[in-house]
Amino acid sequence: MRRAIDIALRKNAPMMIPTSGDAGRRNDCYVVYLEDQEGHGRFLANELTEHGLQGKWSVDGKNFVEECSVPYTAFPEFKPLIQHYYGGWTFNSRSISSFILKHLLSYPLWRVAWDRLLQAFFNRRQLTRHDRLRVLKYVLAETVKNRNYIAHETELLTQFYTVRWVFRPDKEELMTYYRLLLDALQESGDLKQAQFGLVLDPKAINTIAQYEQEERRHGQNAATQNGIRFLTVILTLVGIAQAVAAIHESWWKK
Template identity: 30%
Template sequence: MSPKQQIIASWLLRRVLSRPCGIRIPRSGVAGEAVNCFVVAIDRGDEPYLIVQTLENGNLGCIQWDGQRYSIEKSFPLSSFKASDFQITHYYGLAEVRYGGLTDFMVDYHLGWPYLKIHAIQHFARFDQYLFNKKKLVAKARNDLLKILVNEALQGRTEHEPLDLMTALYSIRWYSHPEGQEVQQRLEFYLQSLTETGELRKAGHKYIVTGHALRALEEYEEQERKHTENVKMQRRTFWLAVVVAALTVVQAGLIKLPAILDFTQNVPNATKSSA
């Protein structure tokens, strides 16, 4: 690295190293959203090598990888590295921006393109969540839930946790929905009910589909089919009774139909009409 490049590299590295990350970096919740720090690493190919911690008098204070963790304190002159050797990761809220070298960092960080993209995605996500929250979160009925679990079992997925089921049914946005907790409680109630009747078996926090679930679903669907057929038959019987009653009333002469529609009168024979 030339003296001129070292001046620029020193200026950039001091900016980055002024906001170092801690040992643990929160990646969720309010704590994760408040994160704004940098990690500067130097790798050897695909293998970890150094984490840069300080820059003093042209020397980099680093910790070196010992094969399991970064633990060995080392010092190297800045001039012994190229600008492309520095891998900078910016932990920005819940997002991460990676820069493949100081030149990449100097251009993209100061133009701000990655952060415009992050904010645009966050605004769209908030808008999607707003629209999702406007929708009513409809809880699945007990037998609908059983049908879903049986279909999952037929695909080889026989074990389920309530939170995973909620996410599969309503997407991850259910966590922020105002009715999310209520629907979750109802789902857990149905899961417990299915456990008590033998369709599911509980093991720890997981619910496992049993062989009885398929039989119960088949029985339920057969009952539904019979019920649907009975309803159709009752409707047909009702309308048939209406038609018969109407014809009976007309036949009895209680209602007089127009001549063109009155089928109770005999049609005059052709000879009389011609006379």
């Protein structure tokens, strides 16, 4: 444990750790905790000394305020929790073997690099913007599962495109589009304003039913038109065949 803590404290985290934006992407620091056997954080390490760890103690497992030290002989009474803040990510190690393995394999480095590569490909994709009926059907489905469901553009974006939309350069445009779409559904009476946001209005069920009925009618009409075209082609071919047969027969009679 001593060796692992020594490695981590070489990049000891500052008091305030940025976790977002450019500052978060530049992170590369560690926070070392010692937990009791019940998994409650008791000690926040700041410095490795000749006789043990210097840091702060916590009575409630949340606030580390009391200056104290933990001798090396007391290490077996605790379990380590080492948090590595790297590239906007947080990698937790609850065992020395897990920490050493991640450190030797440079796991945070290639894991963040792989994610950024995936994000770059995602950012290059042209996202399909869903129409109002697709959104209305989604809101209906979610309301059936949860009567207190609140429709919001950020939740729609996450469901349709995963959380990667947050890191796209056109995220503001996406948010504006779905905000306008929700406003349009409210204007048409399919959504209504509630205390904490927009919720489904029962009228939406009729809207969806009418649209689906029109879709079925359109499909039936299209099938009929296709059938007529197919029959026309068949009759034309039959007519051509009969004409060819008649010409052939008259030619042989000569």
